[in-house]
Structures are given as structure tokens and as C-alpha cells.
Amino acid sequence: MNELDRLVREADIIVTAGSGGVGKTTTAAVLSLEGARAGRRAVVVTIDPAKRLADALGLEGLTNTPSKIEGPWPGELWAMMLDTKSTFDDLVVKHSADPAQAERILSNRFYKNISGALSGTQEYMAMEKLYELHSEGDFDLVVVDTPPTRHALDFLDAPRRLTRFLDHRLYRILMTPTRGLMKAANVAAQAFVRTLSKVVGAEVIDDAITFFTAFSGMEEGFKHRANTVFELLSSPSTAFVLVASPRRDTVEEADFFARRLSESGIAVRALIVNRMHPRFGEGLPEATRERARTLAGTDIGALYANLADFRLVAAREEEHLAGLTERVAPAPVVRVPLLRSDVHDLDGLAEVGTYLFDPAAA
Amino acid sequence: MDPAQFFAASRLVIVAGKGGVGKTTVSAALACAAARMGLSTLIIEVEGKSGLASLFGNEPLTYEEVTLAPGGGPDGAAEIRGRALTPDDALVEYLRDHGLSRISKRLVSSGALDVVATAAPGIKDILILGKVKQLERAGTADLLILDAPAAGHAITFLLSARGLLDAVRVGPINSQARDVLEMLTDHARCQVMLVTLPEETPVNELVDTAYHLEDRVGVALGPVVVNGLYPTLAGLDADPEAAAAAASTTLRAGEADALRAAADFRRHRIALQQEQVERLAAELPLPQLHLPYVFNADLGPPELDELASALLTAIDDLHESRR
Numbered sequence A: 001m002n003e004l005d006r007l008v009r010e011a012d013i014i015v016t017a018g019s020g021g022v023g024k025t026t027t028a029a030v031l032s033l034e035g036a037r038a039g040r041r042a043v044v045v046t047i048d049p050a051k052r053l054a055d056a057l058g059l060e061g062l063t064n065t066p067s068k069i070e071g072p073w074p075g076e077l078w079a080m081m082l083d084t085k086s087t088f089d090d091l092v093v094k095h096s097a098d099p100a101q102a103e104r105i106l107s108n109r110f111y112k113n114i115s116g117a118l119s120g121t122q123e124y125m126a127m128e129k130l131y132e133l134h135s136e137g138d139f140d141l142v143v144v145d146t147p148p149t150r151h152a153l154d155f156l157d158a159p160r161r162l163t164r165f166l167d168h169r170l171y172r173i174l175m176t177p178t179r180g181l182m183k184a185a186n187v188a189a190q191a192f193v194r195t196l197s198k199v200v201g202a203e204v205i206d207d208a209i210t211f212f213t214a215f216s217g218m219e220e221g222f223k224h225r226a227n228t229v230f231e232l233l234s235s236p237s238t239a240f241v242l243v244a245s246p247r248r249d250t251v252e253e254a255d256f257f258a259r260r261l262s263e264s265g266i267a268v269r270a271l272i273v274n275r276m277h278p279r280f281g282e283g284l285p286e287a288t289r290e291r292a293r294t295l296a297g298t299d300i301g302a303l304y305a306n307l308a309d310f311r312l313v314a315a316r317e318e319e320h321l322a323g324l325t326e327r328v329a330p331a332p333v334v335r336v337p338l339l340r341s342d343v344h345d346l347d348g349l350a351e352v353g354t355y356l357f358d359p360a361a362a
Numbered sequence B: 001m002d003p004a005q006f007f008a009a010s011r012l013v014i015v016a017g018k019g020g021v022g023k024t025t026v027s028a029a030l031a032c033a034a035a036r037m038g039l040s041t042l043i044i045e046v047e048g049k050s051g052l053a054s055l056f057g058n059e060p061l062t063y064e065e066v067t068l069a070p071g072g073g074p075d076g077a078a079e080i081r082g083r084a085l086t087p088d089d090a091l092v093e094y095l096r097d098h099g100l101s102r103i104s105k106r107l108v109s110s111g112a113l114d115v116v117a118t119a120a121p122g123i124k125d126i127l128i129l130g131k132v133k134q135l136e137r138a139g140t141a142d143l144l145i146l147d148a149p150a151a152g153h154a155i156t157f158l159l160s161a162r163g164l165l166d167a168v169r170v171g172p173i174n175s176q177a178r179d180v181l182e183m184l185t186d187h188a189r190c191q192v193m194l195v196t197l198p199e200e201t202p203v204n205e206l207v208d209t210a211y212h213l214e215d216r217v218g219v220a221l222g223p224v225v226v227n228g229l230y231p232t233l234a235g236l237d238a239d240p241e242a243a244a245a246a247a248s249t250t251l252r253a254g255e256a257d258a259l260r261a262a263a264d265f266r267r268h269r270i271a272l273q274q275e276q277v278e279r280l281a282a283e284l285p286l287p288q289l290h291l292p293y294v295f296n297a298d299l300g301p302p303e304l305d306e307l308a309s310a311l312l313t314a315i316d317d318l319h320e321s322r323r
Helices: A003-010 A024-037 A052-056 A084-095 A099-106 A109-117 A121-136 A150-157 A169-179 A184-200 A202-215 A219-233 A248-263 A285-294 A299-328 A346-357 B003-008 B023-036 B087-097 B101-109 B112-119 B123-138 B151-167 B171-185 B200-217 B240-246 B255-283 B301-322
Strands: A013-017 A041-046 A067-069 A076-081 A141-145 A238-244 A268-276 A333-337 B012-017 B041-045 B066-069 B080-084 B143-150 B190-196 B224-229 B288-292
Touching: A003 A024, A003 A238, A003 A268, A003 A346, A013 A024, A013 A121, A013 A219, A024 A041, A024 A076, A024 A141, A024 A238, A024 A268, A024 A346, A041 A121, A084 A099, A084 A109, A084 A121, A084 A219, A099 A202, A109 A202, A121 A141, A121 A219, A150 A248, A184 A202, A184 B101, A184 B171, A238 A248, A248 A268, A248 A299, A268 A299, A285 A299, A299 A333, A299 B240, A299 B255, A333 A346, B003 B023, B003 B301, B012 B023, B012 B151, B012 B200, B023 B041, B023 B066, B023 B080, B023 B143, B023 B190, B023 B224, B023 B301, B041 B123, B087 B101, B087 B123, B123 B143, B123 B151, B123 B171, B143 B151, B151 B171, B151 B200, B171 B190, B190 B200, B200 B255, B224 B255, B240 B255, B255 B288, B288 B301
Parallel strands: A013 A141, A013 A238, A041 A076, A041 A141, A238 A268, A268 A333, B012 B143, B012 B190, B041 B080, B041 B143, B190 B224, B224 B288
Antiparallel strands: A067 A076, B066 B080
């Protein structure tokens, strides 16, 4: 049994991280499918706006609640696309003192902007959803995809970062005038707000003040929750899996994520490298290229030139991966070749699965 | 089309595409191609750490402009410069230019920009685009190439001006948004070049993005760049053993299989790519510029040069295919 096999059988949560275009979403789907095949109740959560998971699972569209995918496996397979805004809405309702407070917040324009667009909100909500799915107990395995940005792991700074926004100095500056405290000391602050209003427009500032006023009292609940989520993420039953392609830039991104995780005291449990070029025989690229040069102008020369091209790519790809492999050690590195076509059905996922879970047979 | 004419179509070219399709490489190759045509070129990076500078063998870009390629040389190329724009820097500069330098430092250092940006999303984008507009107006270079954020964000990024006109109805941000929108929708000033790989998902996303940008932003779309096409090689159909015999050479043990498998692989990938190229042409009526896959996966100045040549040839061919 390889490490990935073990993870889909034993982990409670698997988080996939990596840059865009490396097949991260597909990988998350394959891991959850394998969980279902191993008899577990598995759910995959994606936040990829490209809806690629929907393609991969043959679903027409996902909603913020998991939908079940029927198939010939002993466990269960569920999938959902994270709706950042409605997850945030739910959270506001949950933490608000009464329905009126919730309503004041939900209808505020500033809130609407935060819940839809504040950088970091998506990551935060993904983790919130993960926590919810895990703690409600309907699933044995929750696989969660992260957004394809460098900020994907910013939630690891929880709760400092998650609540940074609410702790903000400007927040206090904006809030103080309405609290009417320490008027004299606030002359400077109010001048600041006035200038700010001149730049961005008074409406914007008014919206923000209304929001913070309505939100008042809910910060503690949010902070507490952020702490709990972070504890879950750093527990041994949560596994972080890095996904990369063998190009230099995506390897560098994966390396960035690996460092980021290690700074938070979290180990990478596996590195999956998609889109590997195949290796044809054992010859060295330079020697093959030399053969091609000697035989230039003939068919066999062209055949050698072609072989040299692919041997060069394969060698470069391995060079790119060398440092990262060392960094994530002892986590295994699992290689998936360039596939014939994009994955958009369960058979396609199963094919990727053969490379992930049964490299010998692939 | 004459490349000189091609690059004269608009002073600003925004290069956009899904992550991993080689947007940054294409931006750099475009810059090299334009510089070879004698146009001084400024590459603008907006997302930080795109690896653009390293393609030229340079340190990562900063807000201060640097020279990426000095130009001159035997081919008389113009200079290529580069800089990275961040919302914070753009804001400080903007406020300073508008007599508000006292507030600017505080706005950035207190992190208040984050809050303001949340109050009216798109403010960060408009700060950057506003700076781009200023550079475009000032004629700081013959050609500005903006390496845009990756796909989904590119649409939001370019839509920010329209969104802000609604959210902030008065004041400097409003007028900034108005100016930016004017630039984006003026086809003589700005065009967007979309980049894709000849693969299913990237092609699908490119088609979606193209229609979004045209309908919702109103921006002009230039040719689509299809990146990473395996160059064809004549002779791949030959049987290795027969071909070796014909050239009076012998193969080592197992080599025939490796040669055959590699040839099959390339033929197969080329066929798959061709399908996607044709599908793209059928779904999106825009001319295409094709760039070869670079087998030496470590891109540097020599590879950029190769890609720039390929671009210039492809631009030349645009003309012929239209006639």
C-alpha cells in the first residue's frame, strides 16, 4: 500500500494545494473517488471557479451543498462547489445575536463586497466549509481543493490573518466616531476619514461604518471558530498533498507552498506531479542529439532528433523536481504522465487513479 | 500582416490567459518581437513573482523601472524595460501627485487600503490600471505590454473600471475609473491578446473569457496566441529499423522501440493539438498566432529569441492567410 492509498483510507481530511493549471482539482476528485472505492463516505469540495471538477464528475453544476454521485463503489462519493458568499452568509447567521442583526449585515453593501471579493475570504470559507462537513459527521473523508493562488494557504496564519480585517485599525478609526468616545483624540482620525471620503466617496465610508456597527459583538465568535478550524487543519488526521506539474515555474510554486506549510509546522504528506512527459529508453539526451546530428537529413536522423527532444524534456523535468523532492522527503513523489485527453468523466478519474494508487500497473 | 503595422495597432497590449498557459513567456516574447521591430517596449507585471524578469536573466521586477534588454546590437533592436506595479505603490504615487501625500503613507502603512479596497472592490485594480493609463498617455514607451492576472481574475481586473463607476459616483476614483474605461474600450489605444495551450480545458476557458471581455468590458481582442505546439518533424512515419538500414547505420538493442514510441507520441500529441486548434478556430473567429513548444524546458534569452522569431513569422502569416 502506498502513502496515497493510506491517506484516502485513513485521513479525515485531505487538502490539495498547488498553482493553477496543474490538475489540482482533478487530483482532488480522484482522491475522493478512491476513498469511495475504499468504502468510505467521501466528499470533495472545490473552489475552482473554472468548474473543472463539475466537468470531471460529469455534473452540470455544483451547489453549496454536496450532491451525491452514484457509482459502483462500496462507499459514497459526494461533490460540491464552494459558494463563498452563501458560506459567509451562513456564518453570519450562526454568529449573530438575533435575526435582525444578521439581516442588517447581510443587506449591507460593504458586507456584500467582503463576502464576495475580499482577498482571503475564499480561502477562509473553504476551510470553514471543510470544518462544517467534517464536524457534522456525514463524511469519513473530506477532500478540499484550494484556490490556484499564492495566497491559497494564507488561512494557515489563522486566526491572526482571518480576523486581521476585523481587528483593523481603520475599523477602530471608523468605529470610534459613532461610539462617541474620546472626542478630542479623534480629531486626527476624523480628519483622516474625511480625506478618505474625498478619495473614495462618502458613500463607501458610510457603508463601511454601518457594516462595522452591525457586526459589533460578533468578532469573538469568528475568532474562536478560526482557532478551532486551524487546530483541525494542523491535526495528524489532516493531510496536505501538493500538486504540481514538472515545469520550472509550477515547481517553484509548489516549493513555496511546501515552505509555507513547514513554517506552520505542517508536513507535506505526498507530492503529486501531473503532466510528466514519458521517458523513452535509457539513453542520454546529449548522446541522442549527437546521433541525430550525425544522421541529419535522413529519416533515422529525424527519428533520433525527435527522441532527443523528448529525452531532453524528461531529463529537465527530473532536474526541476529534484530540489522539491528533497524538501518534501520523506513524502512520496507520485508521477502522472501527460494524459491522452482531459479528464471529464469517472473513467478518466479512474485512469488517473491507476497512476496514483497503483504505479506498478500503470 | 506587416509586424510593424501589427505592433502599431495600439500602444497597450494586455496579455491574458489561464494560469499555466505561458502568459508570461508570451508577454516576454512579444516584447522581444516588438523590440526587434525597433519599438521601445515596457513590460508591466501586476501579480508579483511571475518569473518574467528571470526569462531575461534579471532579478525580480520592482516598482522602479529596470532595463531587461538594452537593445542595440547587430539587429538594432530597441530597449526592453520592465516594472512591477502594486496597488500600494500606485496609490502612494497617485495621492502624492494629487497633493495628498500626507495621508498617503498613513493609508498604506496602516493597511487601511485593504479596508478601503473592500469597501469598493476593484479599487486595487483601478489603481494599477490608472497607473498603466498614465504610462500609456505619457508615451513612456512605444509599446506597453501588460502581463495581466490569470484568467478568472483578468476579467474582474478589467471589469473593475465599470464596477467602480457604479460604486463610487464622485471624486478622483470615479474619474480614474472613467479614464481607464475610456482607454480599455478605445481600440486604437488598447487590445487584449489571449493566450492558451492547445488543450481542451484551456481552449474552453479562453473562448469563455474572450466573449466575456468583448461583451462586458468592451475591449478589442487581438489575435489569440496558441502556445506550446509541438513542431512537426518530417520522417517520423518511417520504421526505425528500415530507416537505419537505409542510412547504413545500426541501432542499439531496444533503441528501435524507443524511437518508435517517441515518434508515435509526437504524432499523437500533434494530432490532439491540431484538433484543439481547429476547435478553437471554429468557436472563436479570431486569428491565431502559433508558438512552438520549447523542448528545453529552461527558458532563457536564447529561447525567448526563438519564440520572438516564431511570433514575427506568425504575424507575417496573418497577412497571407487573410488575402
